Amino acid sequence: MKNLLDSFEEYLLNNLPNSKSFHPYFEEALSEMLKAGGKRFRPMLLLSVVKSNKSLLLSNSMAVALGLEFLHTYSLIHDDLPSMDNADLRRGFQTLHKKYDEVTAILVGDALNTEAFNLVANASLHNDIKVELIKCLATNGGINGMIIGQAIDCFFENQKLELNQLEYLHIHKTAKLIAASLKMGAIISEYDISTQNRLYDFGIDLGLLFQIQDDIIDETCTSLEAGKTTQNDGAKNSFVNLLGLEGARKSADELSLKCINTLNTFESNLKNSLEELLLKYINRHK
Amino acid sequence: MKNLLDSFEEYLLNNLPNSKSFHPYFEEALSEMLKAGGKRFRPMLLLSVVKSNKSLLLSNSMAVALGLEFLHTYSLIHDDLPSMDNADLRRGFQTLHKKYDEVTAILVGDALNTEAFNLVANASLHNDIKVELIKCLATNGGINGMIIGQAIDCFFENQKLELNQLEYLHIHKTAKLIAASLKMGAIISEYDISTQNRLYDFGIDLGLLFQIQDDIIDETCTSLEAGKTTQNDGAKNSFVNLLGLEGARKSADELSLKCINTLNTFESNLKNSLEELLLKYINRHK
Numbered sequence: 030m031k032n033l034l035d036s037f038e039e040y041l042l043n044n045l046p047n048s049k050s051f052h053p054y055f056e057e058a059l060s061e062m063l064k065a066g067g068k069r070f071r072p073m074l075l076l077s078v079v080k081s082n083k084s085l086l087l088s089n090s091m092a093v094a095l096g097l098e099f100l101h102t103y104s105l106i107h108d109d110l111p112s113m114d115n116a117d118l119r120r121g122f123q124t125l126h127k128k129y130d131e132v133t134a135i136l137v138g139d140a141l142n143t144e145a146f147n148l149v150a151n152a153s154l155h156n157d158i159k160v161e162l163i164k165c166l167a168t169n170g171g172i173n174g175m176i177i178g179q180a181i182d183c184f185f186e187n188q189k190l191e192l193n194q195l196e197y198l199h200i201h202k203t204a205k206l207i208a209a210s211l212k213m214g215a216i217i218s219e220y221d222i223s224t225q226n227r228l229y230d231f232g233i234d235l236g237l238l239f240q241i242q243d244d245i246i247d248e249t250c251t252s253l254e255a256g257k258t259t260q261n262d263g264a265k266n267s268f269v270n271l272l273g274l275e276g277a278r279k280s281a282d283e284l285s286l287k288c289i290n291t292l293n294t295f296e297s298n299l300k301n302s303l304e305e306l307l308l309k310y311i312n313r314h315k
Numbered sequence: 316m317k318n319l320l321d322s323f324e325e326y327l328l329n330n331l332p333n334s335k336s337f338h339p340y341f342e343e344a345l346s347e348m349l350k351a352g353g354k355r356f357r358p359m360l361l362l363s364v365v366k367s368n369k370s371l372l373l374s375n376s377m378a379v380a381l382g383l384e385f386l387h388t389y390s391l392i393h394d395d396l397p398s399m400d401n402a403d404l405r406r407g408f409q410t411l412h413k414k415y416d417e418v419t420a421i422l423v424g425d426a427l428n429t430e431a432f433n434l435v436a437n438a439s440l441h442n443d444i445k446v447e448l449i450k451c452l453a454t455n456g457g458i459n460g461m462i463i464g465q466a467i468d469c470f471f472e473n474q475k476l477e478l479n480q481l482e483y484l485h486i487h488k489t490a491k492l493i494a495a496s497l498k499m500g501a502i503i504s505e506y507d508i509s510t511q512n513r514l515y516d517f518g519i520d521l522g523l524l525f526q527i528q529d530d531i532i533d534e535t536c537t538s539l540e541a542g543k544t545t546q547n548d549g550a551k552n553s554f555v556n557l558l559g560l561e562g563a564r565k566s567a568d569e570l571s572l573k574c575i576n577t578l579n580t581f582e583s584n585l586k587n588s589l590e591e592l593l594l595k596y597i598n599r600h601k
Contacts, residue, residue, distance in 0.1 A: 046458050047458075048458045048459055048462075048463050050463050050467065050483070050487075051467070051480060051483070052463065052466050052467050052470055053470070055463060055466045055467075055470075059458065103425075107421060107422075107425060110421065112416070112417035112418050112421065113418055113421075130398070131398035132398050132399055132466070132469045132470075133466070135393060135396065135398065135399075135421065136393075136462050136465060136466050136469075138425070139389075139393060139424070139425075139428060139462055140457055140458040140462040142425060142428050142429060143428060143453050143456055143457035143458070143462070144453065144457050144458055146432040146449055146453045147449075147450060147453035147454060147457060150446050150449040150450045150453060151450060156442040156443050156445075156446045157442050159442075159446050160436050160442045160445050160446065163432055163433075163436040163449060164433060164436045164437060167429050167430065167432050167433035167436060168433060170429055171426055171429035171430050171433060172332050172333075172334045172345065172426040172429070172430055173334055176334075176422055176425055176426040176429070177334050177336050177338065177341060179422060180338050180341045180418070180419070180422050181336065181337070181338050181341075183418045183422075184338055184339070184341075184418075194337060197336070197337070201336075
């Protein structure tokens with residue numbers, strides 16, 4: 030059996046968005062960032078949960094996992110726009126507004142946002158499940174999730190945030206969609222509501238842990254070591270700048286211990302499946 | 316009984332998107348363009364179809380009608396951005412990127428796009444119906460609907476289109492969401508598939524007719540008469556520039572006759588309900 034990530038990559042390449050028309054490059058632009066790679070972390074979270082309980086539904090869950098990747102990819106494309114991060118590169122490729130134009134970057138993002146919901150609505154799953162999945166995706170990827178996180182990140186770029194505000198930012202901008210990925214796997218697997226909620230809360234901790242780890246890496250690594258541009262300029266809203274390097278390390282240690290303890294409370298199949306995916310991330314700052 | 320438009324306006328004002336946070340104005344910006352008015356044409360199409368058959372479901376359909384208005388409003392906000400139309404005014408108010416900033420305009424649009432699907436998923440309707448509604452909204456408002464139409468409109472702004480290309484543009488940019496509004500009303504009303512498809516096709520004709528009428532108005536009226544900025548510069552891709560004024564009038568006459576004939580094929584409740592809403596538009600170029 031192919032491993033889960035390979036299966037997902039194959040599914041993605043066979044299900045890229047298409048849009049035949051006489052526009053010279055819009056269809057090409059639609060797929061560009063999806064094909065550019067990335068860890069596929071959100072799809073893998075969902076599929077790992079499904080694998081633990083209802084592995085028969087794995088192939089039917091691919092469309093939902095792809096929906097998560099569409100939504101995440103649209104957010105990266107819009108975050109990179111000139112009025113936001115004004116980034117030239119993403120996943121090692123030129124950003125869409127650099128390679129094509131800003132109109133294309135905005136519209137490809139819009140299209141992937143909408144198409145994420147089309148993918149979920151067309152998955153071969155029960156309609157009751159699909160409606161719950163769509164609510165979860167829209168709630169965590171929308172106004173009171175990812176969007177308000179990004180709005181706060183942009184607005185307060187040059188203003189100092191308090192610790193609880195910085196946590197609010199990253200919980201909304203990143204952690205909620207990670208938490209939703211786990212919960213959506215649990216919805217497909219028909220885990221009980223308590224397990225769904227425990228997975229969601231675990232995802233919030235995980236998302237926050239990753240951010241603190243990123244801030245530590247930004248502070249301590251060169252760009253070469255980190256594999257991306259690092260910014261340790263002292264003015265940035267980061268956990269390291271608020272807590273100090275040692276304070277941030279202590280927070281990350283506490284959160285990773287909490288995550289490992291939570292993992293141990295899940296029933297063994299779920300625990301094993303998530304550990305296989307996550308242990309290398311949970312301990313990466315050490 | 317209040318009329319349908321008043322009921323919808325009241326529902327909208329009671330269900331504006333909210334996002335409590337410490338961002339100084341994002342929540343205000345979210346509602347700004349929704350409150351700014353407009354004809355609410357897409358919601359009214361949906362509600363008029365529901366009224367004709369399952370008027371008991373009217374109040375449960377309001378969330379879906381609002382979802383249509385969210386999706387339409389997001390598209391206006393993004394169309395007005397500096398890289399697209401660079402418009403200062405919309406519905407008589409400052410555009411969001413003028414009043415606030417471009418980041419806010421992009422993110423409010425993104426949020427309304429996602430929230431449209433949340434509204435439909437949370438409506439008090441059967442899950443089977445909601446899944447069909449979401450497919451219809453995403454298909455016609457997404458990649459192979461509104462988005463590719465807008466991408467073509469922007470890319471070919473300064474290049475002459477052929478007649479079939481101009482039709483393709485407007486069918487995708489505008490007519491498909493109008494057609495979807497009618498079809499979504501029919502899905503809620505559980506009209507048979509044949510009626511759903513006939514309503515959809517009628518919506519495509521209607522959307523195209525409106526565009527030809529707009530082009531005629533742009534050519535023949537002053538801004539004061541039309542109630543908006545008119546552009547009759549001869550270089551624009553318009554039906555008048557391709558067909559001449561008389562040719563465009565002839566096309567509009569033919570399409571409005573076709574629309575009226577189609578209206579007459581619907582069963583009497585549906586016909587009456589749509590006529591009440593539409594006759595004034597169908598004949599407005601005469």
